[in-house]
Amino acid sequence: MDTVKKLELQKIACKVRMGVIEGTFHAKSGHPGGSLSIADILTYLYFDEMKVDANNPAWEDRDRFVLSKGHTAPALYAVLAEKGFFEKDLIKTLRKPDSILQGHPSMRYTPGVDMSTGSLGQGISAAVGMALGAKLQKKDFRVYTALGDGEIEEGQVWEAAMFAGNNKLDNLVAVVDFNKLQIDGSLDEVNSPCPIDEKFLAFGWNVITIDGHNFDEIESAFKAARECKGKPTCIVANTIKGKGVSFMENECDWHGSAPKLDQYNQAMEELNKTLAELEA
Amino acid sequence: MADVIKCATRDAYGKALADLGDKRDDVIVLDADLAKATKTAVFKKAHPERFIDCGIAESNMMSLAAGLSTTGYTVFASSFAMFSAGRAFEQVRNSIAYPKLNVKIGATHAGISVGEDGASHQCCEDIALMRSIPNMVIINPADDIEAFQAVHAAADFDGPVYMRFGRLAVPRINSEDYKFELGKGVLLKDGKDVTIVATGLMVNEALLAADMLKEDGIDARVINIHTIKPIDKDILVKAAKETGAIVTAEEHSIIGGLGGAVCEVLSESCPVPVLRLGVNDTFGRSGPALELLKLYGLDAEHIAEKAKEAVKLK
Numbered sequence A: 001m002d003t004v005k006k007l008e009l010q011k012i013a014c015k016v017r018m019g020v021i022e023g024t025f026h027a028k029s030g031h032p033g034g035s036l037s038i039a040d041i042l043t044y045l046y047f048d049e050m051k052v053d054a055n056n057p058a059w060e061d062r063d064r065f066v067l068s069k070g071h072t073a074p075a076l077y078a079v080l081a082e083k084g085f086f087e088k089d090l091i092k093t094l095r096k097p098d099s100i101l102q103g104h105p106s107m108r109y110t111p112g113v114d115m116s117t118g119s120l121g122q123g124i125s126a127a128v129g130m131a132l133g134a135k136l137q138k139k140d141f142r143v144y145t146a147l148g149d150g151e152i153e154e155g156q157v158w159e160a161a162m163f164a165g166n167n168k169l170d171n172l173v174a175v176v177d178f179n180k181l182q183i184d185g186s187l188d189e190v191n192s193p194c195p196i197d198e199k200f201l202a203f204g205w206n207v208i209t210i211d212g213h214n215f216d217e218i219e220s221a222f223k224a225a226r227e228c229k230g231k232p233t234c235i236v237a238n239t240i241k242g243k244g245v246s247f248m249e250n251e252c253d254w255h256g257s258a259p260k261l262d263q264y265n266q267a268m269e270e271l272n273k274t275l276a277e278l279e280a
Numbered sequence B: 001m002a003d004v005i006k007c008a009t010r011d012a013y014g015k016a017l018a019d020l021g022d023k024r025d026d027v028i029v030l031d032a033d034l035a036k037a038t039k040t041a042v043f044k045k046a047h048p049e050r051f052i053d054c055g056i057a058e059s060n061m062m063s064l065a066a067g068l069s070t071t072g073y074t075v076f077a078s079s080f081a082m083f084s085a086g087r088a089f090e091q092v093r094n095s096i097a098y099p100k101l102n103v104k105i106g107a108t109h110a111g112i113s114v115g116e117d118g119a120s121h122q123c124c125e126d127i128a129l130m131r132s133i134p135n136m137v138i139i140n141p142a143d144d145i146e147a148f149q150a151v152h153a154a155a156d157f158d159g160p161v162y163m164r165f166g167r168l169a170v171p172r173i174n175s176e177d178y179k180f181e182l183g184k185g186v187l188l189k190d191g192k193d194v195t196i197v198a199t200g201l202m203v204n205e206a207l208l209a210a211d212m213l214k215e216d217g218i219d220a221r222v223i224n225i226h227t228i229k230p231i232d233k234d235i236l237v238k239a240a241k242e243t244g245a246i247v248t249a250e251e252h253s254i255i256g257g258l259g260g261a262v263c264e265v266l267s268e269s270c271p272v273p274v275l276r277l278g279v280n281d282t283f284g285r286s287g288p289a290l291e292l293l294k295l296y297g298l299d300a301e302h303i304a305e306k307a308k309e310a311v312k313l314k
Helices: A002-027 A032-049 A070-083 A090-093 A120-138 A155-166 A195-200 A217-226 A261-279 B009-023 B041-045 B058-069 B081-087 B089-097 B126-131 B144-156 B202-217 B235-243 B256-267 B289-295 B299-310
Strands: A065-067 A144-148 A172-180 A206-211 A233-238 B029-033 B052-053 B073-079 B103-108 B135-139 B161-164 B186-189 B192-199 B220-224 B227-229 B246-254 B274-279
Touching: A002 A032, A002 A090, A002 A217, A002 A261, A002 B135, A032 A070, A032 A144, A032 A172, A032 A217, A065 A070, A065 A120, A065 B274, A070 A090, A070 A144, A120 A144, A120 A155, A120 A172, A120 B009, A120 B029, A120 B089, A155 A172, A155 A195, A155 B058, A172 A195, A195 A233, A195 B246, A206 A217, A217 A233, A217 B135, B009 B029, B009 B041, B009 B103, B009 B144, B029 B041, B029 B058, B041 B052, B052 B227, B058 B081, B058 B089, B058 B103, B073 B081, B081 B089, B081 B103, B081 B126, B081 B161, B089 B103, B103 B144, B103 B186, B103 B289, B126 B161, B126 B227, B126 B246, B126 B256, B186 B202, B192 B235, B192 B256, B192 B299, B202 B220, B202 B246, B202 B299, B220 B235, B220 B246, B227 B256, B235 B246, B246 B256, B246 B299, B256 B274, B274 B299
Parallel strands: A065 A144, A144 A172, A172 A233, A206 A233, B029 B052, B029 B073, B073 B103, B103 B161, B135 B161, B192 B220, B192 B246, B246 B274
Antiparallel strands: B135 B227, B186 B220
């Protein structure tokens, strides 16, 4: 990836992370940890990979994205706001009764949200349905979904994986945000779904493992997915939960708690510093 | 009665799907390895390119149906009632009903009349489950004529619909010129002493019960409620006002089904005695369907007894 493009994506990802902190702080709840770990992937999807139109969110031939790990909606909302699907100021209304930004993504509330999710394991099935729809109608739109590594403990994920593999849905890419932590502890402590790559391989998928915070590797993976014919692609993205905010990184407790004022201030200070460095 | 035509509503479902497939390009059918039993195989034969077997994975099928519908299809997803409403309840709620997507659930093998397969497959809780979900429309047809038209009405409706079909061949009660109207109860027989409100295969039993009651000098009204949600409040309130007592009859638990729905309406709008006849908060068992229906009190004789009790409560 050329350095200008990379720098631009890094800046946007930093703003997306600010949106995550902004949203969860004002909501006094939400899930910052997994939102920060998926921020770079979502930035790449919406600012490079996917063909979408913020002025026409329901465009029939758009690429689709399903946030199967729906609790990390703050990251999706931040990236949709950056892309212009709605005003950035709305981020501050996250989880409020009159807001278009529900605690978990709802396609009926938010422009740009392609599927209502939040109950883990269901989003990937919906994405499989969309990919099947494209194939049956001989349309060339592609479908992307992001799963949590804890989420793939849900049996439904493997029902979906089996169907996608058997039906050769090569227009489908599932990213597993492999940040190694879930609510009750590390994957190992709870009920590890590892090895993730071998499982998806066994279900007939093309599997690519990357550093989910490295835009060169992210780009190569999505390009390779486009080239792969006859199989859906799973990108196992090694990530850091809480990435970009020092005190949130690799801390399980930041899965589902919002920053308080002093923590908000510190997080924004760190992210502003990162952004200033990128813009220097 | 030798000339009574008997047909299972699931057979009408299969035929209606194939017919819809002829008329509409947007209709697509999913099944979970039960196509021969649910009768979606009839659609599969006619339109193989628009039939998808999802395998024994109902949860995935329901959420997949939701995603597929967003690409422009009217999706029918089929399995037994137990696995459609039961196993995949949460997928139906969160993936289909919450976003109000255009998915129709064709649930066959509902109720005790599944027969020999026994309690694990005799779903008597599906109406209660589906009724509790916002945005959900529930249709429980009484015969094959009604079932055939109900499938077309569901296809024309924009949003989720749960359709309940039976395995057992049941008597046809409607004529060929019957017109199904979604959400409208059907007055099958007028009467002034008591109203029997029935759904599904119990509608025929209700008509037979009304004949029996005539011999006891009781003039019973019979109403067919094929659309359990949204329920036809007007026809129920009118019946309560004019007959003063109600008996509900359904091949479903007495908890949360038609009986529950009728009580909810009447307790608020016109309280009168309501006696509920249904599966009495118990599991089924194996046996021939007709024997089981009698064993569980799901027949005309038991309806007539309930109606007499209801009249005494007036």
